[in-house]
Amino acid sequence: MNAMRTQSKKKANGSVSRTGAKTVLGSRSVSALRLRLSSDAGGLLALVGVLLALSIMAGLRFERPITIYVAGEIASQDITADEDLLLEEAEATQRKREQVSSAQPPVYDLSHEVVTDLKRRVTTILDQIAQTPTEELERLRWQISESLNSEISSRSLFMWRTDEFRQALTGTILPWLETYFDYGVVGEKRLLLPNRGGIIIRDLGNDQESLKADLQLIRDLGQFRADLEHYLRIDLKKPIRFRRAVEDIIHPMSMPSLTFNREATQSRKREVMEAVEPVYTQIKKGEIIVRQGERVTSDQQLKIQALYTRQKSFFMPMQASGIFIIGFLLLLGLYFSTMEVRTRDLAVRDAVFLGSVFLLFGLMAKVLAVIKTPLAQGIVFANMSPELFPYLLPAAGAMGVLALFFPVVICFFAGLLIAFLCGKLAGGGLELVIFYFISGMFNVFFIKRAQNRIELLSSVFPLMGALLLCWVGVLMLGSPSSAGIWSGTVLVFTCGLLSLLAVLALSPITEHVFGYTSRFxxxxxxxxxxxxxxxxxxxxxxxxxxxxxxxxxxxxxxxxxxxxxxxxxxxxxxxxxxxxxxxxxxxxxxxxxxxxxxxxxxxxxxxxxxxxxxxxxxxxxxxxxxxxxxxxxxxxxxxxxxxxxxxxxxxxxxxxxxxxxxxxxxxxxxxxxxxxxxxxxxxxxxxxxxxxxxxxxxxxxxxxxxxxxxxxxxxxxxxxxxxxxxxxxxxxxxxxxxxxxxxxxNRIEYPGDKAESQSSQSGSKPVAPPMYPMHQ
Structure with missing residues (x-):
C-alpha cells in the first residue's frame, strides 16, 4: 500500500492521504503504547485479575500429609515421593567415616629432650661417685639403686669410678646414643604394627612432620638394648664387665623418644571424618517408597520420615509469585502482539473472553493435579500412573477455540500463556508446557484451514498425529516412566478427542455470549x-x-x-x-x-x-x-x-x-x-x-x-x-x-422478441440514462 500512497494525489479540499497510518511495530512510539494500554485498561485489568487468581491457585497444595509408619507396621496405603530427594544413610556414612578414621596415621612426637635428660643424669651420677669417699660408696650405691629403681652391683659402681669408663661413656657411647634416639625410639614396636598406613612423626624441635610408612624401620627400647650390646661388644670391643656397667647406668634411664600424641591424633581423625561426604540414597519423584499391604522396613521408615519433613506448607507464596510474574510478562507480550499492522486491537470483550478461557482450562488443570495426588488413591485408573493425568487436558482445544475468532499472532501468545499456566497448575514441568503449546499450535493451524464443520471434524486425525509425535518427544526426554508408554498413548488420543469436543461445544456458546462470528x-x-x-x-x-x-x-x-x-x-x-x-x-x-x-x-x-x-x-x-x-x-x-x-x-x-x-x-x-x-x-x-x-x-x-x-x-x-x-x-x-x-x-434474439422490440421502439421514447448512479 506504500507504493499506492506515494502515487496518490492530494484532494482539492486539502485532505492528505494517510501515508503513515499503518506502519510496522517499530515506528510506533512509547506514548502510543501508553495510550493503547490506557484505552484497554479494563480488559487488561480483567486478565490480570484472572492471572492473579490462577497464580494463587497454583500455589495451593491439596496433598494429604504423609502418614508415618514405624518399622514392622503394615502400610495401609501407597507412599509415593512427590519430589526428588536425597536421603542420607546414617549407618553407611558412619561406616565410611570410621573407615577413613582408621586409615588416618597416628601422630607421634619426637623429643630430643630424652637424650639430653639422660646425659644430664648420667653426668650427675658419675660426679657424685667421683666425689664420694670410699667408705661412703655403699650408701651411695643404695641411693642410686633407689633412684634408678634398679639394683646396682658393687662391680658396676667401681667401674663407674674409673676414668676409662667415664671417658668412653661421655666421649663415645652418649653421642652414639644421641644419634640413635634422634631417629626415633618407641616403647614397644608391636603397638605400631596395626597402623598399616604408617605414622606421622612430629619433630618437637623444629615442628616439622614426616610420614613413616615402613614401620619395620622404627626401633623400640628392646631393639635399642640389643643394638647397644652389639655396639659395645662388636664396635667398641668392650669386655663383659664394662658392658654390664654401661647397661646398668643406661638401661634404667632409657626412655622412648617417640611418644603417642593422643590429643593430636584424635583431632586429626575428627577433621578427616568431618571432611567425608555423607552417603545419600536418591529418591526419584514418583518412586513408590512402600506399597499398600507391605511390612515397613527400617530403611523405608527413614525415607517416609524424610519425605514428611520435606512436606511444603498449604500455600507456596514463592511459586505463586513466580508464576504471576512470568504470566504477566506473557500477557504484556499478548498485548504487544496486537500492535502489529494487520492485527486488530483487543477490546474489553476480547479480554473477558480470553480470561474466561484461561480460567476454565486453568481450573481443569488444577483438577487433574489434585487427581494425581494421594487424594485420588481410592480411584482406580487401570494401573495408570498419576503422573500421566495432566496429558489428558485438552489444552489444544482451548487454542482451537481461540483460532476460530482471533488471528494467528494472538493465538500464538495466548496459547503460550495457556500452556504455561495449565502446565504449572497441573504440576508438570517444561515437557508438559511444551506438549500443551506445540499441540495447541498444530490445532490452530488445522482449524484455520477448515472451511466447514466436516473439515473441522476431520482435523481430529492430523491433530492426533501431532499429539502422538509430541508424546514421543516427551518420552525421549524421559519425563514419564517407560511403564506408562501405552497408557500415556491412550490418554493422548483421548486428549485429541476432548480437544475436538471442546471446540465444538465452546464455539457456539462463545458466539452467543460474546457475539463473535466464526467461519461456521x-x-x-x-x-x-x-x-x-x-x-x-x-x-x-x-x-x-x-x-x-x-x-x-x-x-x-x-x-x-x-x-x-x-x-x-x-x-x-x-x-x-x-x-x-x-x-x-x-x-x-x-x-x-x-x-x-x-x-x-x-x-x-x-x-x-x-x-x-x-x-x-x-x-x-x-x-x-x-x-x-x-x-x-x-x-x-x-x-x-x-x-x-x-x-x-x-x-x-x-x-x-x-x-x-x-x-x-x-x-x-x-x-x-x-x-x-x-x-x-x-x-x-x-x-x-x-x-x-x-x-x-x-x-x-x-x-x-x-x-x-x-x-x-x-x-x-x-x-x-x-x-x-x-x-x-x-x-x-x-x-x-x-x-x-x-x-x-450477449443473448440470442428470437424472432418474436425482435418484432416486439421494434414495436416498442416505435411506440415509446428512448429512456435516457439516469442523472446519477443507480446505487449510492
Missing amino acids: KLMELMNLEQPLLQELMVNAPGTYHHSLVVSNMVEAGARAIGANPLLGKVAALYHDIGKLKTPHYFIENQFGCGNKHDKLAPSMSALVLISHAKKGVELAREHKLGPEIVDIIQQHHGTSLITYFYHKAQEQAESRGEEAVREEDYRYPGPKPQTKEAGLILLADVIEASSRTLVDPTPSRLKGHIQKLIRTIFTEGQLDESELTLKDLHLLTDAFLRILTGIFH
Whole structure:
C-alpha cells in the first residue's frame, strides 16, 4: 500500500492521504503504547485479575500429609515421593567415616629432650661417685639403686669410678646414643604394627612432620638394648664387665623418644571424618517408597520420615509469585502482539473472553493435579500412573477455540500463556508446557484451514498425529516412566478427542455470549433463507439482486488477492440491509414508480442515502451478525462524496445566490475501509451499480469502466487505510471483469422478441440514462 500512497494525489479540499497510518511495530512510539494500554485498561485489568487468581491457585497444595509408619507396621496405603530427594544413610556414612578414621596415621612426637635428660643424669651420677669417699660408696650405691629403681652391683659402681669408663661413656657411647634416639625410639614396636598406613612423626624441635610408612624401620627400647650390646661388644670391643656397667647406668634411664600424641591424633581423625561426604540414597519423584499391604522396613521408615519433613506448607507464596510474574510478562507480550499492522486491537470483550478461557482450562488443570495426588488413591485408573493425568487436558482445544475468532499472532501468545499456566497448575514441568503449546499450535493451524464443520471434524486425525509425535518427544526426554508408554498413548488420543469436543461445544456458546462470528457462523449467515435476506428479497428486490452480484464479485476478488472470500461474500450479502428501512428511496427498487428524490431537497436526499449505512449497522447488531460484518457495513462507502446531489445542491445555491454548499454534508461519515474485505466491497459496490448505466456493455467497455472507477476511488484516498496494494487492484480488475462479463453477456434474439422490440421502439421514447448512479 506504500507504493499506492506515494502515487496518490492530494484532494482539492486539502485532505492528505494517510501515508503513515499503518506502519510496522517499530515506528510506533512509547506514548502510543501508553495510550493503547490506557484505552484497554479494563480488559487488561480483567486478565490480570484472572492471572492473579490462577497464580494463587497454583500455589495451593491439596496433598494429604504423609502418614508415618514405624518399622514392622503394615502400610495401609501407597507412599509415593512427590519430589526428588536425597536421603542420607546414617549407618553407611558412619561406616565410611570410621573407615577413613582408621586409615588416618597416628601422630607421634619426637623429643630430643630424652637424650639430653639422660646425659644430664648420667653426668650427675658419675660426679657424685667421683666425689664420694670410699667408705661412703655403699650408701651411695643404695641411693642410686633407689633412684634408678634398679639394683646396682658393687662391680658396676667401681667401674663407674674409673676414668676409662667415664671417658668412653661421655666421649663415645652418649653421642652414639644421641644419634640413635634422634631417629626415633618407641616403647614397644608391636603397638605400631596395626597402623598399616604408617605414622606421622612430629619433630618437637623444629615442628616439622614426616610420614613413616615402613614401620619395620622404627626401633623400640628392646631393639635399642640389643643394638647397644652389639655396639659395645662388636664396635667398641668392650669386655663383659664394662658392658654390664654401661647397661646398668643406661638401661634404667632409657626412655622412648617417640611418644603417642593422643590429643593430636584424635583431632586429626575428627577433621578427616568431618571432611567425608555423607552417603545419600536418591529418591526419584514418583518412586513408590512402600506399597499398600507391605511390612515397613527400617530403611523405608527413614525415607517416609524424610519425605514428611520435606512436606511444603498449604500455600507456596514463592511459586505463586513466580508464576504471576512470568504470566504477566506473557500477557504484556499478548498485548504487544496486537500492535502489529494487520492485527486488530483487543477490546474489553476480547479480554473477558480470553480470561474466561484461561480460567476454565486453568481450573481443569488444577483438577487433574489434585487427581494425581494421594487424594485420588481410592480411584482406580487401570494401573495408570498419576503422573500421566495432566496429558489428558485438552489444552489444544482451548487454542482451537481461540483460532476460530482471533488471528494467528494472538493465538500464538495466548496459547503460550495457556500452556504455561495449565502446565504449572497441573504440576508438570517444561515437557508438559511444551506438549500443551506445540499441540495447541498444530490445532490452530488445522482449524484455520477448515472451511466447514466436516473439515473441522476431520482435523481430529492430523491433530492426533501431532499429539502422538509430541508424546514421543516427551518420552525421549524421559519425563514419564517407560511403564506408562501405552497408557500415556491412550490418554493422548483421548486428549485429541476432548480437544475436538471442546471446540465444538465452546464455539457456539462463545458466539452467543460474546457475539463473535466464526467461519461456521458465516456459512450459516450465507444461507439465503436467513430472515434478513428474505426480507431484503421481498421488500427491496433490486437491492437484493445487487447484493448477490456484489457478493459474487467480492468472492472472486478475494480469492484473487488472498483475502477472506467467505467473510467478503457474507458481508457483501448484508452490506445494504440498511435500505430495508426506506427501500423506495433507492433507484434499484423503483419499479415503474416515480423517483421520491424529485420532491426532496438535495440535502435531505443525501441524508437518506447516508443513513442507510447507519441503519445497516443497527440491524446487523440487532441480528448479531458479528463485529466483522458490522465494521464492513459501516465502512463500505468510506468517506466518499454523494456526487449527484452535491452538484445539484451547488447548482441550486448558485441560482439562488446562497452560500456555497459544504462538501462535508454530502460525504459518508466513514471510516474508510480498514481491511482488504471492506475495500473489496467498496469497489465492487460502486462498480456493479455504475455498470448498469453502460450502453452496450462489451468486455472492453466494462474493463475501461472498471479501471476508471478504481483509479478514481484510489485517487480520492478511499483505500489509504486498507491493506490493498497496486498489485491487488490489478488482479481485482480482471476478477470483476470476469464476473460482469458473465452477467452482461450477449443473448440470442428470437424472432418474436425482435418484432416486439421494434414495436416498442416505435411506440415509446428512448429512456435516457439516469442523472446519477443507480446505487449510492
